[in-house]
Amino acid sequence: xxxxxxxxxxxxxxxxxxxxxxxxxxxxxxxxxxxxxxxxxxxxxxxxxxxxxxxxxxxxxxxxxxxxxxxxxxxxxxxxxxxxxxxxxxxxxxxxxxxxxxxxxxxxxxxxxxxxxxxxxxxxxxxxxxxxxxxxxxxxxxxxxxxxxxxxxxxxxxxxxxxxxxxxxxxxxxxxxxxxxxxxxxxxxxxxxxxxxxxxxxxxxxxxxxxxxxxxxxxxxxxxxxxxxxxxxxxxxxxxxxxxxxxxxxxxxxxxxxxxxxxxxxxxxxxxxxxxxxxxxxxxxxxxxxxxxxxxxxxxxxxxxxxxxxxxxxxxxxxxxxxxxxxxxxxxxxxxxxxx
Amino acid sequence: xxxxxxxxxxxxxxxxxxxxxxxxxxxxxxxxxxxxxxxxxxxxxxxxxxxxxxxxxxxxxxxxxxxxxxxxxxxxxxxxxxxxxxxxxxxxxxxxxxxxxxxxxxxxxxxxxxxxxxxxxxxxxxxxxxxxxxxxxxxxxxxxxxxxxxxxxxxxxxxxxxxxxxxxxxxxxxxxxxxxxxxxxxxxxxxxxxxxxxxxxxxxxxxxxxxxxxxxxxxxxxxxxxxxxxxxxxxxxxxxxxxxxxxxxxxxxxxxxxxxxxxxxxxxxxxxxxxxxxxxxxxxxxxxxxxxxxxxxxxxxxxxxxxxxxxxxxxxxxxxxxxxxxxxxxxxxxxxxxxx
Numbered sequence: 001x002x003x004x005x006x007x008x009x010x011x012x013x014x015x016x017x018x019x020x021x022x023x024x025x026x027x028x029x030x031x032x033x034x035x036x037x038x039x040x041x042x043x044x045x046x047x048x049x050x051x052x053x054x055x056x057x058x059x060x061x062x063x064x065x066x067x068x069x070x071x072x073x074x075x076x077x078x079x080x081x082x083x084x085x086x087x088x089x090x091x092x093x094x095x096x097x098x099x100x101x102x103x104x105x106x107x108x109x110x111x112x113x114x115x116x117x118x119x120x121x122x123x124x125x126x127x128x129x130x131x132x133x134x135x136x137x138x139x140x141x142x143x144x145x146x147x148x149x150x151x152x153x154x155x156x157x158x159x160x161x162x163x164x165x166x167x168x169x170x171x172x173x174x175x176x177x178x179x180x181x182x183x184x185x186x187x188x189x190x191x192x193x194x195x196x197x198x199x200x201x202x203x204x205x206x207x208x209x210x211x212x213x214x215x216x217x218x219x220x221x222x223x224x225x226x227x228x229x230x231x232x233x234x235x236x237x238x239x240x241x242x243x244x245x246x247x248x249x250x251x252x253x254x255x256x257x258x259x260x261x262x263x264x265x266x267x268x269x270x271x272x273x274x275x276x277x278x279x280x281x282x283x284x285x286x287x288x289x290x291x292x293x294x295x296x297x298x299x300x301x302x303x304x305x306x307x308x309x310x311x312x313x314x315x316x317x318x319x320x321x322x323x324x325x326x327x328x329x330x331x332x333x334x335x336x337x338x339x340x
Numbered sequence: 341x342x343x344x345x346x347x348x349x350x351x352x353x354x355x356x357x358x359x360x361x362x363x364x365x366x367x368x369x370x371x372x373x374x375x376x377x378x379x380x381x382x383x384x385x386x387x388x389x390x391x392x393x394x395x396x397x398x399x400x401x402x403x404x405x406x407x408x409x410x411x412x413x414x415x416x417x418x419x420x421x422x423x424x425x426x427x428x429x430x431x432x433x434x435x436x437x438x439x440x441x442x443x444x445x446x447x448x449x450x451x452x453x454x455x456x457x458x459x460x461x462x463x464x465x466x467x468x469x470x471x472x473x474x475x476x477x478x479x480x481x482x483x484x485x486x487x488x489x490x491x492x493x494x495x496x497x498x499x500x501x502x503x504x505x506x507x508x509x510x511x512x513x514x515x516x517x518x519x520x521x522x523x524x525x526x527x528x529x530x531x532x533x534x535x536x537x538x539x540x541x542x543x544x545x546x547x548x549x550x551x552x553x554x555x556x557x558x559x560x561x562x563x564x565x566x567x568x569x570x571x572x573x574x575x576x577x578x579x580x581x582x583x584x585x586x587x588x589x590x591x592x593x594x595x596x597x598x599x600x601x602x603x604x605x606x607x608x609x610x611x612x613x614x615x616x617x618x619x620x621x622x623x624x625x626x627x628x629x630x631x632x633x634x635x636x637x638x639x640x641x642x643x644x645x646x647x648x649x650x651x652x653x654x655x656x657x658x659x660x661x662x663x664x665x666x667x668x669x670x671x672x673x674x675x676x677x678x679x680x
Contacts (some may be wrong), residue, residue: 037381078434092433095432284568287568288574288597
């Protein structure tokens with residue numbers, strides 16, 4: 001059966017030229033176009049669908065790869081991304097993947113299979129290497145990503161994130177300023193090379209600033225950002241291990257909500273017996289009892305900048321940028337001054 | 341400039357035949373294919389990208405049109421849909437739209453512009469007419485839809501939903517069985533021809549069953565399913581208008597959470613001074629204080645069935661089906677027996 005190579009040989013042009021003709025690319029001379037179309041006919045070359053996919057060089061699709069379980073914070077970002085992408089005339093393809101999967105490998109394969117014009121990554125590791133980045137051969141933007149544990153050149157990637165370490169320091173500062181020194185942390189993971197580890201480091205930094213000794217007994221790893229039962233159980237174990245802490249820094253709002261429930265079920269009322277502070281700033285946590293004291297991430301703005309950045313990269317290739325957003329403390333009812 | 345019509349006229353074939361040749365459809369004879377390709381060449385017909393889109397008859401994309409703001413219940417359904425669609429080798433395009441927009445018109449346009457092979461609708465009116473349905477010329481499945489206010493033949497549409505009226509009746513029954521008779525309702529809308537109205541009717545049915553007079557003073561319309569502030573304010577107004585009610589039926593979990601906060605801020609503790617029951621069964625509301633008594637919708641199963649149904653319709657056209665799921669009461673701490 002005739003293939004694209006045969007057509008190219010027959011015409012004395014490059015395979016890519018045949019591909020350009022078959023895909024109606026503008027930069028082909030009329031003479032070449034006719035020669036190729038004639039050869040296609042004479043050789044009975046049938047560009048079937050899979051063959052066409054191989055020669056197709058583009059679509060109008062930007063994929064959003066979401067790593068990990070949906071949470072309300074991600075939902076807000078996704079909606080902002082989808083709105084801007086659609087408004088600008090592109091199409092958003094949504095793909096979820098499990099935390100165990102590798103986002104760069106999956107992204108590279110998707111870009112190839114789907115002829116994507118861009119990829120947005122949401123959630124993931126913070127330790128990409130230049131070799132890994134080279135897998136992705138379309139414009140990409142990493143949302144909620146910082147290259148803290150990797151070694152990428154600033155010019156080689158685009159990202160949108162908060163300063164996770166600073167947000168964690170601010171959270172702990174809030175507790176210290178109210179007299180707390182026995183402060184536990186509720187984190188997904190303390191060494192995941194990602195958000196959790198960074199916030200864990202911010203927690204330790206803040207303790208060190210105030211000469212508060214770090215106590216590994218006060219670290220509760222949940223293994224999840226959104227499985228409320230697992231978070232509840234991790235908090236219960238923490239209480240069983242050492243119930244002398246007077247405050248908890250939970251690295252996400254949903255974690256704080258499950259923790260408050262666990263504390264309550266163990267006879268510790270928030271904020272009377274234990275203060276709780278978190279990072280996220282979900283609207284929801286303004287309506288829980290008690291309301292949550294939390295550092296607000298500007299989810300909508302982050303999603304919008306993420307979408308604008310990928311479109312900018314697609315339309316005017318080349319200039320990578322990293323955006324860092326600030327979090328703002330939203331006072332709630334979950335913290336109180338420590339009674340000495 | 342030559343167009344597809346000229347090619348068809350020149351060859352003495354239908355426009356759709358030219359389209360089939362240009363899109364490598366299998367059911368064209370070799371003779372016709374050659375005749376068309378020759379005409380394409382002789383007439384210098386250039387199927388540019390937009391023209392190609394007009395003649396392209398297919399893609400592998402199924403669109404998910406989400407009406408209204410994201411909420412955790414929708415997130416769970418969306419994830420289940422996305423997983424199954426991707427697993428089966430299709431692509432999911434995500435599109436959000438505002439509640440003011442018309443889902444069928446937007447869906448029809450998308451199907452055409454994007455050459456979709458199927459559309460899933462999530463959220464929307466419950467009153468489609470056969471004329472409106474005729475706009476959608478690709479397989480479609482309506483998720484969380486029942487044709488209660490429309491006049492579609494059962495054979496003409498596919499849907500996945502719970503029995504909203506029954507769920508509302510069950511919710512109110514739960515309150516009545518605990519001695520409550522002054523039962524308020526918190527609903528998005530009492531006449532939206534959709535979920536809200538149906539649950540409102542279920543509420544009225546249950547009152548009637550127990551000879552409890554309907555009192556319009558006890559109806560609080562929020563105008564939203566997910567804007568916590570608006571729900572909080574609607575509840576506050578309800579309390580200001582008539583605070584003699586001893587229970588609230590909120591038609592969604594998020595509404596109940598905001599209502600409990602409003603009740604609390606007005607000195608009414610839940611469940612001591614007021615019982616609250618809802619519909620949804622979010623995992624989250626098992627971890628609020630108090631935990632929520634709610635009728636659980638099987639979100640994951642609904643999403644899965646929705647995806648399986650659209651794929652079945654795409655692969656084996658013709659057989660429409662309507663699925664109705666049952667909700668199950670999940671007892672929580674937000675209801676109590678009325679002290680006579």
